[in-house]
Amino acid sequence: MNRKRDIYTEAHNLYYPIVFGAVYTKVNNVDDARDICQEVFLIFYEKFGEIENHRKWLFGALRLAVFEFYRKRKKGEALDIDEIFNDVSLTFVNGFRDARIIISEAFENIENFQIEEDKILFDLVAFSNYSYSHVAEHLGLTKRKVEYRYRRIVEKILDYLKSKGIENIEDLL
Numbered sequence: 743m744n745r746k747r748d749i750y751t752e753a754h755n756l757y758y759p760i761v762f763g764a765v766y767t768k769v770n771n772v773d774d775a776r777d778i779c780q781e782v783f784l785i786f787y788e789k790f791g792e793i794e795n796h797r798k799w800l801f802g803a804l805r806l807a808v809f810e811f812y813r814k815r816k817k818g819e820a821l822d823i824d825e826i827f828n829d830v831s832l833t834f835v836n837g838f839r840d841a842r843i844i845i846s847e848a849f850e851n852i853e854n855f856q857i858e859e860d861k862i863l864f865d866l867v868a869f870s871n872y873s874y875s876h877v878a879e880h881l882g883l884t885k886r887k888v889e890y891r892y893r894r895i896v897e898k899i900l901d902y903l904k905s906k907g908i909e910n911i912e913d914l915l
Contacts, residue, residue: 749790750787753786756879756880757796761801762775762776764862765807767869774811778804782800791883801862814825864899867888875888876910
């Protein structure tokens with residue numbers, strides 16, 4: 743039993759910051775993000791021995807937990823999990839259209855961007871201010887590979903934005 747707890751503690755310490763960051767970007771409230779993470783990690787602990795890929799399971803569970811969070815807030819309304827993760831109204835901050843929505847649109851419209859790991863990598867570096875080393879550790883990549891993939895993602899996003907007539911950041915405000 744102590745061995746399971748030790749392995750769980752190690753996985754918790756490794757994945758909690760990345761899960762919290764992902765949840766926070768979806769709910770934009772620290773307390774709600776903590777509550778959701780607590781729920782996810784309680785279930786993670788209960789099912790820990792059955793889970794083959796911890797990272798993949800955690801991201802699926804956080805997605806469902808965020809969906810449940812919005813379902814409770816919108817009682818009785820039919821919800822689509824994909825709409826929740828792409829709903830512009832859920833990501834307004836201080837009256838400005840959140841850059842995440844624009845980036846999300848770019849990801850959806852750029853060919854060869856169907857890799858969820860690229861979206862997570864970009865989100866962690868660009869929005870959550872993770873270092874390349876920290877992202878590499880969490881995603882099981884080398885720092886050099888993270889740097890390369892991040893540069894490629896940024897280049898594709900910039901090309902997409904230019905194709906939409908957005909030449910600089912002032913065009914977004």
